[in-house]
Amino acid sequence: MRERLIIVGGLALFLLLFAYPVLRAAVYHTQTSAPQLRLTSQGSTCVAPTDYMRTSHMRLLSQWRTDVVRHGDRRFVAFNGKVYDKSLTRTCLGCHNKQQFCDRCHAYSGVSGPHCWSCHNDPQAATAKVMP
Amino acid sequence: MFLIEKAFVGSRRYWAWLGVLALFMFAALLDWIHEQQVGLAITGLSRDLPWGLYIGQFVFFVGVGASALVVVLPYYLHDWKAYAKITMLGEILGMVGVFMAMLFIFVSMGQPMRLINVLRYPHPNSLIFWDLLTLSGYVTLNAVIIARLLIAEREQSAPPRWTKLLILLSLPWAVGIHTVTAFLLCGLVARPYWMTALLAPRFLASAFTAGSALLVLILLLLKRLKLFDAGGEAIRKLTVTATYCLVVHIFFSLVEMFSTFYGGIPREVEHIDYLYGGLSGGSPITPWMWLSGALALAALLVLIVPALRVRPQLLLVACASAFISVWIDKGFGLVIGGYEPSPLGAVTSYVPTLPEWTVVAGIWALGAFLITVLYKIVLSVRQEAES
């Protein structure tokens, strides 16, 4: 009888663990939708199409990093012929707010990002410390 | 029974010893994690002395690693039967020594998790690249040799021929690791103290001194604990090796001093002056350097007189003195002497902090742990074969 109890208990535990996401979502009334991201400045175009940026922005940034640091190449000619400065802080953060844009989506997707921000600055967040 | 499982069966004394070592290792791990979080500022290292105790220990233990040669070479090239039972113990000591050396490099790095970059972006002009390859190669080589010899011993069969080839390869390799380690230091225009062609030979002489002295100490300890008797012949021969190496080591040190002081170029003199005289300002290392010299001479006195070195108590003291002498000389003096004074003439006295000592003690404990476990396996295999 004792063995039965253990077995049934084990099965129940397994079920509970397996259903953890469902239970958690039910208890906390989780919203399924991804965060609605807003830009700080509207109207200007991004350096690449949205679909591309959504899936491959890290690859673009990595390429920029290599270009700028290793090759001193700072000009980025975009798909539409516009020229941008290859800079996370100056170019990307001109339109995208780190906290409102980058962080929210990364937090939602559980992508613990590379440690970009331990060196690269977020001008909006660091206003207190930023030079005039 | 399985080779690895032999390490899981042991007396209460064995487990207590491993437990104590594990405590030290654990403390070191916590300390190192802390060091990674707050930075190397908690060590005694500084802008002018970026390598300290860690790198000194690294150099010292590469030497201990290379010293496996002193038993492997006579046994395999000259067929010294007296070493039949201790060769494997020497090889284990060598492998563990180099492994510890690599850990010392690892803990001294600012971004150790990026170590893989050395292989991702290989730069053969850097000696660190070669050091990484030769050290890890040496550990692997010895691991394969030891495992294969051990299996052969358990099965009481002859090891395959390629084992012999690997052993022969390990001999120049042992010289190689310490030479590369010397090259790491002796080609730097910024550090006159290291920039001498005698550095690699000095390293080898001091390494074989410390290594053979350590092996004698371990053998004496094993005999005392009634775990293993190497036989008087093996210890006598090893003692003679230690003696000659010590003589050469002292000779090289004096030669170096002569050319430096007789030549008298200030930028070369001031490093040795700092170590032994404190550059007229006094330095925390000075008494230790004199102690190292005194210990070396004391060891020499005992070892060079046959009537003295056969007395077990004196032999113990002499080997311990030689070992500690080289440990101070290489583990502290070498690195500190290279950096003090700095290229700009500044002196920043270096005293290792508690976190540094904890990490060092932890790596020592890890080394002792590995040696205990591996010796346990070897000795159990032999016991089984005998019964």
Place this chain on the structure above:
Amino acid sequence: MKITRKEFLELSGLSILGAGALRAVHAVKAAESAHANSLPSDSPKKQMALAIDLRKCRRRPGCNLCSQACHATHNVPHIADPRHEVKWIWNEGFASVFPLEQNGYTRRNYNGSPLPVLCNHCEKPPCVEVCPTGATWKRSEDGVVMMDWHRCIGCKYCITACPYGARSFNFSEPREALQQVNPDFPTRSLGVVEKCNFCAERLAKGEAPACVEACPEKAIVFGDVLDASSDVSKALDASYSIRRKPELGTGPNVFYFL
């Protein structure tokens, strides 16, 4: 809505199959080029250099405006403990900088007057020679000795190799030691080495280094030393100059007028 062909090739997932092979090829290439860079025989197109006129520096005792400007521009942390200091350009005593120029009878040894020192961007930099990852390298186009803080493993071998003490290690969290942050330049992370970059980010925009601009006496002149018409070449033509520790064969590119 079209990415150019070149970018498409660069950025899209075409490298999947050849990733392994490419990595190996790149590694060999990088090793080769780094080796080539370290040789003095390799004739660079340009060699950026700095000439510092100490006669002008002496007009302003206690001046360290160049250092202030540089450190503010590059977010160099202010650390009080001299053992853990981070410095790109700073003042040093005369005897430390030019130990062989002291003859023991010099009454005016200029100790106490400003003498800025910085990375010499050597022709044959020992730091580049020893770096195991290529995190430090000499740029072939203008001879600037650069650092890649993404790649640095913090082994501190370069600090050991540099005969000028020009390199600093981040012993503690650098951001905590910054009162103000210049958003246009990154800070560094814990455990990497840093040094003067000859204002590579300003050179890219056609501007002179921050120290050059900050000097009220115009004591610092910057330019391509291989170009006879550059400011720095003209200054070197006009006066006798010395370099730090020329006997080591590193070929420093920071010149001093006494």
Place this chain on the structure above:
Amino acid sequence: MKNKPAIAFLIAATPACAGFTLALFPQARLPIAAAVAYAACCFFIVGIQSRVLRWANTPVPFRIPTTAGQQKSLAWIRPAKLDNPATGIAATGRMALEILCFRSLFRNTGARITKDRMIFRESLGLWLAAILFHWSFLLIFLRHLRFFVEPIPAFVFWLEKLDSPIDVGFPHLFVSDITFLAGVGYLCWRRFADPAVRYISLVSDYLALWLLLGIGATGVYMRYWGHVNVAGIKQFALGLATFSPTLPQGISPVFFAHLFLVCVLAVYIPSGKIMHGAGVWLSPTRNLANNNRAVRHVNPWNAPVKTHTYAEWQEENKDKLKSAGIPLEEDDV
């Protein structure tokens, strides 16, 4: 069957092809993907529960633990506590070693014939591959919680950090990804390379491995090369967890292949060999203590056996025995 691997491959490749095909028909994607996922989940849960309950209801009339060491007996004889567990705690210890460390695989030996004799030597390949694969799989499974839970619990990030100790920039390199593929890869290779193992391999053996390899390969591709819309995938996964599935635009076909392969695996698990995950807990040769000599175990449904002891017989024939002069056995009392 001659082409066991090929058949298994066809079965395993089907969901991958289905995934890619589905990607071509945007309208059908959501209903089919959600239906398949839910169906697979139901199959998985119901299958496992019923299988385990069936085992639970199977009687174990005898205490039949396997033993591999000295049994607990007299005080001065040292028992092998773990290899011959005498108590429930010791049996639990042995189970824990088996489940967490795969101790029985660790003790694999390989026979080798030398010139004059046969030698048994440790053969750790299977153990190493198995332990790498299983632990990596667990880690990967737990890491996937980031897709199904919002906000993501902190321990998931801790696991990620633990799993990516080597800094190679980004995306972070997960060690478990490598060890998973290496482990499964070795297990596959072994089925081809070792004639003995090849001989006993069945379609289902290959099938399980192909599915795992396929899941690993598609997952690794998406992470390191494919650059998929991670937020979109999370939206879909979270939708499944909240029973309100949605499917954002622009999700890579590889994701559907990954999903369908997982679903097939989930359906296969309750009916195939992978049930050893549940079975290992319930194997009577492992989970029982060997106390047969210390404790009397009576099979509860045994029919009562009619016994007639000597004491009873002596009592009945006391007088006859006495008269015949045969001594009676006295009670010790």
